[in-house]
Structure formats: structure tokens, C-alpha cells
Amino acid sequence: MLHRPSPAVRAPIAPVLSRAAFGPRSGAGSSLPALTDLAHTRLVTSGRVALGLALRCAGVENGDTVLIPSWHSLSMLGPVQDRGASARFYRIGQDTAPDLEHARELLDATVKALVVVHYYGFVQDLAPARAFCDAHGLALIEDCAHAFFGQRDGRAIGVTGDYAIGSSMKFFPLYEGGCLASQRHALDGVVLRGAGAGFEGKAMLATLETSFRHGRLPLLRAALRPALALKDALWNAAKARRPQQARALTPDSSDSGFDFDPWWLERRSSLFSRLVLRLASRQRIVSRRRANYLRLEQALNQLPGCRPLYPALPGGACPWQFPLLFDHPEPVFAQLVAQGVPVVRFGRPLAPQVDAALCPHGAAFSERVMALPCHQELSEAELDWIIERVRSAVVPT
Numbered sequence: 001m002l003h004r005p006s007p008a009v010r011a012p013i014a015p016v017l018s019r020a021a022f023g024p025r026s027g028a029g030s031s032l033p034a035l036t037d038l039a040h041t042r043l044v045t046s047g048r049v050a051l052g053l054a055l056r057c058a059g060v061e062n063g064d065t066v067l068i069p070s071w072h073s074l075s076m077l078g079p080v081q082d083r084g085a086s087a088r089f090y091r092i093g094q095d096t097a098p099d100l101e102h103a104r105e106l107l108d109a110t111v112k113a114l115v116v117v118h119y120y121g122f123v124q125d126l127a128p129a130r131a132f133c134d135a136h137g138l139a140l141i142e143d144c145a146h147a148f149f150g151q152r153d154g155r156a157i158g159v160t161g162d163y164a165i166g167s168s169m170k171f172f173p174l175y176e177g178g179c180l181a182s183q184r185h186a187l188d189g190v191v192l193r194g195a196g197a198g199f200e201g202k203a204m205l206a207t208l209e210t211s212f213r214h215g216r217l218p219l220l221r222a223a224l225r226p227a228l229a230l231k232d233a234l235w236n237a238a239k240a241r242r243p244q245q246a247r248a249l250t251p252d253s254s255d256s257g258f259d260f261d262p263w264w265l266e267r268r269s270s271l272f273s274r275l276v277l278r279l280a281s282r283q284r285i286v287s288r289r290r291a292n293y294l295r296l297e298q299a300l301n302q303l304p305g306c307r308p309l310y311p312a313l314p315g316g317a318c319p320w321q322f323p324l325l326f327d328h329p330e331p332v333f334a335q336l337v338a339q340g341v342p343v344v345r346f347g348r349p350l351a352p353q354v355d356a357a358l359c360p361h362g363a364a365f366s367e368r369v370m371a372l373p374c375h376q377e378l379s380e381a382e383l384d385w386i387i388e389r390v391r392s393a394v395v396p397t
């Protein structure tokens, strides 16, 4: 077998916990409105659970239909099915905005809600979608899984929809976390309970261990080494005794699967996640993500065979990742993955009903968009390494 030397740097794909995460509290860099600023919020364990709760709050029931963009994450479909409802897919434009003409063609008496995604943190203009929903008696759900922070034309994310959902894990150094929010409706029907000591412990340890793996928090790692070794030993012993545990301690959403388990609908996010969410510096998240995005854009926007999905980063956007649209993604993708570059393809696969005939842009984006991380915890060296790897994959030397 060919020996592959392990790459010098393997950059974290999502934020990992660092000491810097908690400062500065104010001043440095501007911030943006956050989902948690809305009048009513509930912190749950994933974005998909928040979507399930949003559909329940919106009165989506057995036999109903939910309009979902043709470029979507499969994790958005479980919550719809769990309500006994079905998804119908509407077209998006080249600029990723909803095609409301097509959505109109899909209407019938069963349609109860429209879900709009703010892709990659680029906030959609929701005025047309709001008018559409009002005209047809639909609930508008803002999927802010890529946009925990942001505004457009002076309107904060989440305030236009009846409900908004976020995936805290995508923006904060957390192992689990999602947010249901609403400016328009109280969330009294959403009553959450703790998920147990095993869950609380794992949510914290998994966050710390990921951070240690990427060389962060070295002092804490040294201090915790005996405790973590003991935990591993106990854990393995428990697994040996109970090989078929009825339920994993933490949801599947934390391991980048697409599954949906309704048990988590009633469960609160861990204390650890809620603390990190509260204490992490928002200014730092917003300003570093924007700076990292612009750095990637400047370094990579002239490469042959690809271009940024969005022509410019608006002032109100806090990007999730830096998406590039490739002419022929496969060779580059294979090479980057082999080298340990954290490259992500959103909306892959799509629901089987969606193809280029239904939505040319959605199908093309699913095939051809590859995104690079721009999160706040990337070091200069990691960002340099990512840029260098992408350049040499696109323009072989």
C-alpha cells in the first residue's frame, strides 16, 4: 500500500473551543443581530429539532405539505415527515433566492408552511416571501442554520418569519445545539426537559476532546488527562456490559448524520452549550468569520474553473463557510479530501424528487458547490494551508 504522509496541518472543519472564544466582550470589531436576540427563544440540541418544533408551532399536521427549497439539507426532511406531512420542493434562482412563481404553482389546500434558507449566511430579502405567505395563509419559517447572525436592509435575521431555526453547532464551538426563535409568536407550547447526566457530560467532554485534538487548550488538556483516561476506561467497560444501548447519549445530529429522532424534541440543550453560547464573544465570531471569508475570496477568486457562489459579501452577513462554484468539482474534491482539507458540500445528496428538470440551479449547486471553512477558530497557518492546498489542487504544479 502506498504510504501517505499525514498532512502537516489539518484544520478544524467547525469551530473548536479556545480560550480566545470568550474575549473580547465588546469593542473590537462590529457585531450583528443574533437569532438569540429575538423575543422568544428555546435552546435545543440541533437545528432539525428546532425545525420540528417550528412546524409543530405552525400547526403543521398529518397530511399537510411544507414547501422546501430544492437546494436543501436532507436533515430538513425528517422533521417534516415526523409531523406526518410531506415536503414539496420549490425552485431557487441563480442567486439562491426563492422562486415564488414556482412556489405558487405548488400551492393547494394542504400547503401550510414555506421554509426559506439563508444560504451560507447571506441573508435573503424576505419581503416577497412574507407577502406570499400572508396572501396564502402560510407560516414562514426562516432556516437560519447558516445564519446565526445577520441582517439585511436594517431587518435582523429571524424577525420576518413566523419562526426561525438555527444550528448553534455551526457557529459556536459546541458538540450539540440548536435554536428555535420567534419575534411574532410566544413559544409557550414548547416545554423542554434536561436529557440526563450522561448527555450533559458527553456534550462537554466531546467539545473539549475535539478542541484538544486540534491542539487547542493544551494546559487544560494536560490537567484533564487522568480524568479523561478514567472516563474512557469506564465508558469502554460500560459498552462491554451493554453492547446494545437503547439510545445514544447525544443525538445523531451531532455526528453529521441526517437522521431525526423525535425524542430530542422535548430536550433542552446542555448546560455547557448554553454557557458557551452565552459567554462566547459575538463580535469575535462575526468579525473573524467576515475577515476569513474575505481572505479566502481574495486568495481564490481568480482561480480557473471556479468562482465564488456569491459576487460579494454584504455588510449584514456573517458567513457560515466560503462557497465556491466549480465547473468540474470531482477531481479537485477528491484531491482535497485525500489531503485532509476540510471541504464541505451542502445539499448532497438531495431528495430523490429533485433533479435538474425540477430546479436547474438547485441541482447544479448540489453538484458543483464546494465550501471551505471560514470560522472564527481558524489560525493564520491553517487558513494559509487551506489556500495553498486549494490553489495547487485547482492549478496542478
Ligand SMILES: *Cc1c(COP(=O)(O)O)cnc(C)c1O
Binding pocket: 045, 046, 047, 048, 049, 072, 073, 075, 076, 117, 143, 145, 146, 166, 167, 168, 169, 177, 178, 253
Ligand atoms: C445543518 C442544517 C440544518 C439542520 O441543523 P442541525 O443542527 O444539523 O440539525 C437545517 N437546515 C440547513 C439549511 C442546514 O444546513
